[in-house]
Amino acid sequence: EDQVTQSPEALRLQEGESSSLNCSYTVSGLRGLFWYRQDPGKGPEFLFTLYSAGEEKEKERLKATLTKKESFLHITAPKPEDSATYLCAVQVRWDTGRRALTFGSGTRLQVQP
Amino acid sequence: GAGVSQSPSNKVTEKGKDVELRCDPISGHTALYWYRQSLGQGLEFLIYFQGNSAPDKSGLPSDRFSAERTGGSVSTLTIQRTQQEDSAVYLCASSLGSGGSTDTQYFGPGTRLTVL
Numbered sequence: 001e002d003q004v005t006q007s008p009e010a011l012r013l014q015e016g017e018s019s020s021l022n023c024s025y026t027v028s029g030l031r032g033l034f035w036y037r038q039d040p041g042k043g044p045e046f047l048f049t050l051y052s053a054g055e056e057k058e059k060e061r062l063k064a065t066l067t068k069k070e071s072f073l074h075i076t077a078p079k080p081e082d083s084a085t086y087l088c089a090v091q092v093r094w095d096t097g098r099r100a101l102t103f104g105s106g107t108r109l110q111v112q113p
Numbered sequence: 114g115a116g117v118s119q120s121p122s123n124k125v126t127e128k129g130k131d132v133e134l135r136c137d138p139i140s141g142h143t144a145l146y147w148y149r150q151s152l153g154q155g156l157e158f159l160i161y162f163q164g165n166s167a168p169d170k171s172g173l174p175s176d177r178f179s180a181e182r183t184g185g186s187v188s189t190l191t192i193q194r195t196q197q198e199d200s201a202v203y204l205c206a207s208s209l210g211s212g213g214s215t216d217t218q219y220f221g222p223g224t225r226l227t228v229l
Protein backbone atom coordinates (compact mmCIF):
# COMPACT_ATOMS: atom_id res chain seq x y z
CA GLU A 1 0.00 0.00 0.00
CA ASP A 2 1.32 3.43 -0.95
CA GLN A 3 2.03 5.68 2.01
CA VAL A 4 3.01 9.33 2.34
CA THR A 5 4.04 10.84 5.67
CA GLN A 6 4.68 14.54 6.14
CA SER A 7 6.49 16.20 9.02
CA PRO A 8 6.18 18.30 10.98
CA GLU A 9 2.38 18.57 11.18
CA ALA A 10 2.73 22.27 11.95
CA LEU A 11 5.59 24.74 11.77
CA ARG A 12 5.78 28.29 12.99
CA LEU A 13 8.60 30.47 11.64
CA GLN A 14 9.64 34.05 11.99
CA GLU A 15 9.86 36.03 8.78
CA GLY A 16 13.27 35.33 7.24
CA GLU A 17 13.84 32.12 9.22
CA SER A 18 14.60 29.37 6.68
CA SER A 19 13.46 25.78 7.25
CA SER A 20 12.54 22.52 5.52
CA LEU A 21 9.42 20.38 5.31
CA ASN A 22 9.76 16.62 4.95
CA CYS A 23 7.77 14.13 2.90
CA SER A 24 8.61 10.44 3.32
CA TYR A 25 7.03 7.97 0.95
CA THR A 26 6.64 4.26 0.34
CA VAL A 27 5.32 3.42 -3.10
CA SER A 28 5.49 0.51 -5.50
CA GLY A 29 7.07 2.21 -8.48
CA LEU A 30 7.16 6.00 -8.32
CA ARG A 31 6.16 7.98 -11.39
CA GLY A 32 6.22 11.38 -9.76
CA LEU A 33 6.14 13.26 -6.47
CA PHE A 34 4.04 16.40 -6.33
CA TRP A 35 4.02 19.41 -4.02
CA TYR A 36 0.94 21.56 -3.65
CA ARG A 37 0.12 24.61 -1.56
CA GLN A 38 -3.36 24.95 -0.03
CA ASP A 39 -4.75 28.14 1.46
CA PRO A 40 -7.77 27.98 3.81
CA GLY A 41 -11.02 27.48 1.95
CA LYS A 42 -9.31 26.91 -1.40
CA GLY A 43 -8.24 23.99 -3.52
CA PRO A 44 -4.62 22.83 -3.71
CA GLU A 45 -2.37 24.93 -5.95
CA PHE A 46 0.32 23.07 -7.90
CA LEU A 47 3.94 23.90 -7.07
CA PHE A 48 6.34 21.20 -8.34
CA THR A 49 6.66 17.72 -9.81
CA LEU A 50 9.80 15.66 -9.22
CA TYR A 51 10.39 12.43 -11.17
CA SER A 52 13.76 11.00 -10.20
CA ALA A 53 16.15 10.91 -7.27
CA GLY A 54 18.52 13.85 -7.31
CA GLU A 55 16.12 16.13 -9.10
CA GLU A 56 15.63 19.65 -7.74
CA LYS A 57 13.19 22.40 -8.68
CA GLU A 58 12.93 25.99 -7.51
CA LYS A 59 10.28 28.68 -7.48
CA GLU A 60 10.88 31.97 -5.72
CA ARG A 61 11.68 31.11 -2.07
CA LEU A 62 10.82 27.41 -2.49
CA LYS A 63 13.11 24.58 -3.51
CA ALA A 64 12.03 20.94 -3.73
CA THR A 65 14.42 17.98 -3.73
CA LEU A 66 13.88 14.24 -4.11
CA THR A 67 15.67 11.10 -2.92
CA LYS A 68 14.58 7.47 -3.24
CA LYS A 69 12.74 7.65 0.09
CA GLU A 70 11.81 11.26 0.74
CA SER A 71 11.40 14.76 -0.55
CA PHE A 72 12.17 18.06 1.09
CA LEU A 73 10.59 21.43 0.51
CA HIS A 74 13.10 24.07 1.53
CA ILE A 75 11.77 27.54 2.29
CA THR A 76 14.39 30.28 2.22
CA ALA A 77 13.75 33.57 4.02
CA PRO A 78 9.99 33.01 4.20
CA LYS A 79 7.48 35.82 4.20
CA PRO A 80 4.04 35.92 5.88
CA GLU A 81 2.40 35.29 2.50
CA ASP A 82 4.08 31.86 2.45
CA SER A 83 1.76 30.81 5.28
CA ALA A 84 -0.34 27.88 4.03
CA THR A 85 -0.65 24.12 4.23
CA TYR A 86 1.87 22.33 2.02
CA LEU A 87 0.78 18.98 0.64
CA CYS A 88 2.94 16.21 -0.77
CA ALA A 89 1.52 13.52 -3.05
CA VAL A 90 2.84 10.56 -5.04
CA GLN A 91 1.70 8.95 -8.24
CA VAL A 92 2.71 5.43 -9.22
CA ARG A 93 3.90 4.28 -12.63
CA TRP A 94 1.23 4.56 -15.29
CA ASP A 95 1.67 0.96 -16.41
CA THR A 96 -0.16 0.00 -13.21
CA GLY A 97 -3.30 1.60 -14.63
CA ARG A 98 -3.57 3.83 -11.58
CA ARG A 99 -3.61 7.59 -11.93
CA ALA A 100 -4.79 8.82 -8.54
CA LEU A 101 -2.52 10.81 -6.29
CA THR A 102 -1.87 9.56 -2.76
CA PHE A 103 -1.55 12.52 -0.44
CA GLY A 104 0.13 13.10 2.89
CA SER A 105 -1.74 14.91 5.64
CA GLY A 106 0.17 18.14 5.04
CA THR A 107 2.33 20.59 6.97
CA ARG A 108 0.64 23.77 8.23
CA LEU A 109 3.17 26.58 7.94
CA GLN A 110 2.71 29.88 9.71
CA VAL A 111 5.20 32.69 9.08
CA GLN A 112 5.04 35.53 11.56
CA PRO A 113 6.18 39.06 10.65
CA GLY B 114 -7.24 30.81 -18.85
CA ALA B 115 -10.14 29.45 -16.86
CA GLY B 116 -9.34 26.89 -14.22
CA VAL B 117 -11.39 24.04 -12.82
CA SER B 118 -14.73 25.27 -11.53
CA GLN B 119 -17.06 23.56 -9.06
CA SER B 120 -20.58 24.23 -7.93
CA PRO B 121 -22.07 24.83 -5.51
CA SER B 122 -19.28 26.20 -3.33
CA ASN B 123 -21.23 25.24 -0.22
CA LYS B 124 -24.03 22.75 0.29
CA VAL B 125 -25.95 22.08 3.48
CA THR B 126 -28.31 19.14 3.45
CA GLU B 127 -30.25 16.97 5.84
CA LYS B 128 -29.31 13.42 6.60
CA GLY B 129 -30.92 11.03 4.14
CA LYS B 130 -31.20 13.51 1.26
CA ASP B 131 -29.44 13.10 -2.08
CA VAL B 132 -26.93 15.70 -3.31
CA GLU B 133 -25.27 16.44 -6.64
CA LEU B 134 -21.94 18.19 -6.98
CA ARG B 135 -20.74 19.57 -10.29
CA CYS B 136 -17.27 19.94 -11.81
CA ASP B 137 -16.24 21.79 -14.98
CA PRO B 138 -12.68 20.80 -15.93
CA ILE B 139 -10.12 22.89 -17.75
CA SER B 140 -10.92 23.00 -21.45
CA GLY B 141 -9.01 20.33 -23.34
CA HIS B 142 -8.28 18.20 -20.29
CA THR B 143 -9.32 14.60 -20.89
CA ALA B 144 -8.70 13.31 -17.36
CA LEU B 145 -10.92 14.22 -14.43
CA TYR B 146 -10.59 13.22 -10.77
CA TRP B 147 -12.72 13.52 -7.65
CA TYR B 148 -11.14 13.64 -4.18
CA ARG B 149 -12.56 14.16 -0.70
CA GLN B 150 -10.91 16.12 2.11
CA SER B 151 -12.33 15.52 5.55
CA LEU B 152 -11.55 17.72 8.55
CA GLY B 153 -8.07 16.96 9.78
CA GLN B 154 -7.43 14.33 7.11
CA GLY B 155 -5.58 14.24 3.84
CA LEU B 156 -7.11 14.17 0.40
CA GLU B 157 -8.73 10.84 -0.41
CA PHE B 158 -9.19 9.65 -3.99
CA LEU B 159 -12.74 8.81 -5.05
CA ILE B 160 -12.99 8.28 -8.82
CA TYR B 161 -11.09 8.95 -12.07
CA PHE B 162 -12.33 9.44 -15.64
CA GLN B 163 -10.12 9.28 -18.73
CA GLY B 164 -11.69 9.99 -22.07
CA ASN B 165 -14.15 7.27 -23.06
CA SER B 166 -12.53 4.58 -20.92
CA ALA B 167 -14.32 2.92 -18.03
CA PRO B 168 -13.83 5.04 -14.90
CA ASP B 169 -11.61 3.94 -12.02
CA LYS B 170 -14.12 3.74 -9.16
CA SER B 171 -11.77 2.08 -6.70
CA GLY B 172 -11.88 4.98 -4.21
CA LEU B 173 -15.65 5.28 -3.82
CA PRO B 174 -16.41 4.54 -0.13
CA SER B 175 -19.85 2.99 -0.62
CA ASP B 176 -22.51 2.32 -3.24
CA ARG B 177 -24.23 5.53 -2.17
CA PHE B 178 -21.56 7.39 -4.13
CA SER B 179 -21.62 7.56 -7.93
CA ALA B 180 -20.30 9.85 -10.62
CA GLU B 181 -20.75 10.42 -14.30
CA ARG B 182 -19.04 12.46 -16.93
CA THR B 183 -21.10 13.66 -19.85
CA GLY B 184 -19.58 14.38 -23.25
CA GLY B 185 -16.08 14.00 -21.91
CA SER B 186 -16.34 17.29 -20.05
CA VAL B 187 -18.59 18.15 -17.11
CA SER B 188 -18.81 15.66 -14.26
CA THR B 189 -21.40 15.19 -11.53
CA LEU B 190 -20.74 13.42 -8.24
CA THR B 191 -23.93 12.13 -6.62
CA ILE B 192 -24.26 11.07 -3.01
CA GLN B 193 -27.49 9.27 -2.15
CA ARG B 194 -29.01 9.06 1.32
CA THR B 195 -26.34 11.32 2.79
CA GLN B 196 -24.88 10.54 6.20
CA GLN B 197 -23.14 12.87 8.64
CA GLU B 198 -19.80 11.19 7.90
CA ASP B 199 -20.14 12.40 4.30
CA SER B 200 -19.49 15.95 5.50
CA ALA B 201 -16.26 17.06 3.83
CA VAL B 202 -14.83 19.20 1.07
CA TYR B 203 -15.18 17.52 -2.30
CA LEU B 204 -12.43 18.50 -4.71
CA CYS B 205 -12.32 18.02 -8.44
CA ALA B 206 -9.12 18.02 -10.49
CA SER B 207 -8.35 17.72 -14.18
CA SER B 208 -5.26 16.99 -16.23
CA LEU B 209 -4.28 16.67 -19.88
CA GLY B 210 -4.30 12.90 -19.53
CA SER B 211 -1.55 12.64 -22.09
CA GLY B 212 0.90 10.81 -19.87
CA GLY B 213 3.60 13.30 -20.62
CA SER B 214 5.76 15.07 -18.12
CA THR B 215 3.30 17.94 -18.00
CA ASP B 216 0.37 15.78 -16.91
CA THR B 217 -0.30 17.70 -13.73
CA GLN B 218 -3.58 17.58 -11.83
CA TYR B 219 -5.07 21.04 -11.32
CA PHE B 220 -7.67 21.41 -8.62
CA GLY B 221 -10.87 23.37 -8.35
CA PRO B 222 -11.91 25.34 -5.26
CA GLY B 223 -14.02 22.51 -3.88
CA THR B 224 -17.56 22.08 -2.62
CA ARG B 225 -17.99 22.10 1.14
CA LEU B 226 -20.74 19.62 2.02
CA THR B 227 -22.35 19.71 5.45
CA VAL B 228 -24.82 16.99 6.39
CA LEU B 229 -26.98 17.89 9.38
